[in-house]
Each structure stands twice: as C-alpha cells, then as structure tokens.
Amino acid sequence: ISRFSIMDVVKTVSILSRNHAKVFLRFYSNKQSEHLLKYRPSSLPPSDEDLERLRNFISKRRKLFVLSGAGLSTESGIPDYRSKDVGLYARTNHKPMQHQDFVKSADKRKIYWARSYLGWAKYDAWKPNAAHVKLAAMEKDGRVEWHTTQNVDGLMVKAGAEQLTELHGQMRRVVCMRCNGLLDRNVMQKDMDALNKHWSAEVLGYGPDADVFIREEDVIDFNVPACRKCGGDLKPNVTFFGDNVPRSKVTFVRSIVDKCDGVLVVGSSLHVWSGYRFITQAHELGVPIAIVNVGETRADKFAAVKIDALCTDVFRAIE
Ligand SMILES: [Zn+2]
Structure with a gap:
C-alpha cells in the first residue's frame, strides 16, 4: 500500500467514526429530551364515588379555604x-x-x-389549565373564600383569581x-x-x-x-429554599384559616412547612379538610375526603 492510500484509509475511518458519534449523540439527546418532557405524573381517573364525596364537601362550605401546590401546575406542563x-x-x-x-x-x-x-x-x-380556571370560577361564584398558592408561576392570576395569596411570591x-x-x-x-x-x-x-x-x-x-x-x-x-415567608403574609393567611369552615388542598404533598402549618392550624380548629393530590400527603390522616387523581381530571368533573 502506498503512503497516499494509507492516508485515505485513515481519513475514511475518522469520517466514519465522526458520523457514528454524531448519530449516537443525536439518538442520545432525543432520548434525553423525550424523558425530560414528561413532567406530568400519571394517575388513574377519579371514581364517581370520590367525585360525589368532594361535590358534597364543597357544597356544604360557606367559607372554603384553598391551598394549592406544584401538582396544580405540573398539569399545565410545568416541571x-x-x-x-x-x-x-x-x-x-x-x-x-x-x-x-x-x-x-x-x-x-x-x-x-x-x-x-x-x-x-x-x-x-404557560397557560392555566382546567383546574386553575375552575378554581378561579369557584371564587367568582362565591364557593371559594380565599386561595393561597405555594406556586410562583402566576397561573392563578392568569386564570383570573383575585382573592389570592401567593405564599412564595x-x-x-x-x-x-x-x-x-x-x-x-x-x-x-x-x-x-x-x-x-x-x-x-x-x-x-x-x-x-x-x-x-x-x-x-x-x-x-x-x-x-x-x-x-x-x-x-x-x-x-x-421565597427561595432556605428563606422564610414574610411574617405579615403568614399572619394574614392564618387569620383567614381562623374564619374558614373547610379546607381544600389541591396538588400538594404538604412536604414544605410554609403551607403545611395552615393545615395543622385548621386541623387543631376542627375544620374539615379535603385533599386532591396524586400520591400521599402529610395530611392524609386528617382528611375527611382524599382523592388520589390529577387535579384537571377532578375539577373538570366539578360543576
Ligand atoms: Zn435598587
């Protein structure tokens, strides 16, 4: 083999391996982005009995306090x-x-x-989903007295909520x-x-x-x-992790919980104390609690109604 043809072989091999690397990288990054796009937890649809219990719970309340968390917005696609x-x-x-x-x-x-x-x-x-929209409508028709959200995405504001505290800004x-x-x-x-x-x-x-x-x-x-x-x-x-919710905000929400006659938790595992404290407060006051969340929450043991399903599936079924 002449010197010239050896160089050709080297060149061909290096081009082949570069293309191979490119194909591999493309395959790998596609796999990754596919994986990262799935932010929405999977869950079974709510049962008719569960929905009936929740409708009953809501219809009996005159001053319902809503506490929402990340689960409400993951269904809009937000991680x-x-x-x-x-x-x-x-x-x-x-x-x-x-x-x-x-x-x-x-x-x-x-x-x-x-x-x-x-x-x-x-x-x-990002746009509000069916659950944001229904919760805002429930405020307008008087079924929700006050809504406190742990979310910082502003989607409840976009949905039209006004009786709202954005706990973490x-x-x-x-x-x-x-x-x-x-x-x-x-x-x-x-x-x-x-x-x-x-x-x-x-x-x-x-x-x-x-x-x-x-x-x-x-x-x-x-x-x-x-x-x-x-x-x-x-x-x-x-409010970043490691910082505290401003005291005036906590005092205000506590005063709302004092006067409410029911609590509805939407899309939160209540893992973070900043929201959970209002649920323990309500429990100590003997206020009934309903929860809509995919998976366990810290307040399941206090709950009169618990639905383990997606918020959008549940609130689409609440007239
Ligand atoms: Zn300045």
Whole structure:
C-alpha cells in the first residue's frame, strides 16, 4: 500500500467514526429530551364515588379555604421538584437555588440569571389549565373564600383569581436587594437582551421555576443587569429554599384559616412547612379538610375526603 492510500484509509475511518458519534449523540439527546418532557405524573381517573364525596364537601362550605401546590401546575406542563418519577429530584441531580447562596454569591446569581434568561420565554407562555380556571370560577361564584398558592408561576392570576395569596411570591416580579424596588420580569428580560446580544448557550433540559440546564462554561460571558434606579443586585421576588415567608403574609393567611369552615388542598404533598402549618392550624380548629393530590400527603390522616387523581381530571368533573 502506498503512503497516499494509507492516508485515505485513515481519513475514511475518522469520517466514519465522526458520523457514528454524531448519530449516537443525536439518538442520545432525543432520548434525553423525550424523558425530560414528561413532567406530568400519571394517575388513574377519579371514581364517581370520590367525585360525589368532594361535590358534597364543597357544597356544604360557606367559607372554603384553598391551598394549592406544584401538582396544580405540573398539569399545565410545568416541571416541579417532588413529583414521583417526573419531578426534578427524581430525574436529575440538580438542586434548587438556596437563598443564602443567591444573596451572598455574585457567581451564583450569574448562573441563576443566565439560566433563567434562557428559560423565561417558555415559562412566561404557560397557560392555566382546567383546574386553575375552575378554581378561579369557584371564587367568582362565591364557593371559594380565599386561595393561597405555594406556586410562583402566576397561573392563578392568569386564570383570573383575585382573592389570592401567593405564599412564595411570583416569578413575574423582580426585587432590588438594595432599594427594595420592584421591577417587571419582562422589563428585566429586555435589559438582559440588551446586555447579551452576542451571548448564547445550548439548553440541555428544563427545570422548575424557569430554570434550564446549560454547560457551566457557557455562563462565564453572561452579563447580569443591575437595578435601574440604584444599581443594586436583582432577585426574583420569590421565597427561595432556605428563606422564610414574610411574617405579615403568614399572619394574614392564618387569620383567614381562623374564619374558614373547610379546607381544600389541591396538588400538594404538604412536604414544605410554609403551607403545611395552615393545615395543622385548621386541623387543631376542627375544620374539615379535603385533599386532591396524586400520591400521599402529610395530611392524609386528617382528611375527611382524599382523592388520589390529577387535579384537571377532578375539577373538570366539578360543576
Ligand atoms: Zn435598587
């Protein structure tokens, strides 16, 4: 074999293996995105008996207090942390942002905002599902006295709810950590657009709360905008893990629970104390509790009615 033909063989082999690698990568990333798109937990439809019990429960209440959680929104397609098999904890090693990390570290803030910048358009476009819409309608016709949600996605507001406490804040607002001024998240998005015209990164997957997964090295050149008024650092106006819900909010919701005559838990395992405390309060007051959630909750033992089914399936069946 001449020297020339050996080079040809080497070239051919390297082209073949590169194509093979490309095909493998494409196959692998398709598999991954298919997996990551399944955020909705599976469940059997509710039984007629269960639905009848819930209708009865709701019709007897004059001051119904609703507490909702991530399960309400996963059915819109929004990923959550704790859903069995499909939640963030079940499918990745990613950890949610901790309050102290965000407040203390400029690097952590940069990672957070770079990822949120890429995740925002998709997050902002989520629409309320049948359960959000029905719960908002139940407020309008007087069947729901007050709704407290642990979700930060603003979907109950989009559905038209007004008698509403967003316990952990809302992603659509940004707060300055220096002057406490509030900013619309879409305005900040425009500031990020302007500062990052030449920046891009490949999105490898989606997490809860507008988070996306990107390569660490892609974050380096991202530029984080500051407060338009004072130049301070910006934070989404939500309660991160490791932070406390503002006391005034807790006091207000507690006063509502004091006066309510029934509690309806929708789409929450009540794993987090910030919401669970209202359920223990209601239980101590002897207020009856109904729960709609896929899987066990911490309050199943207190519940007069428990339906283990998807919120949308249940609320479509409530007239
Ligand atoms: Zn400021």
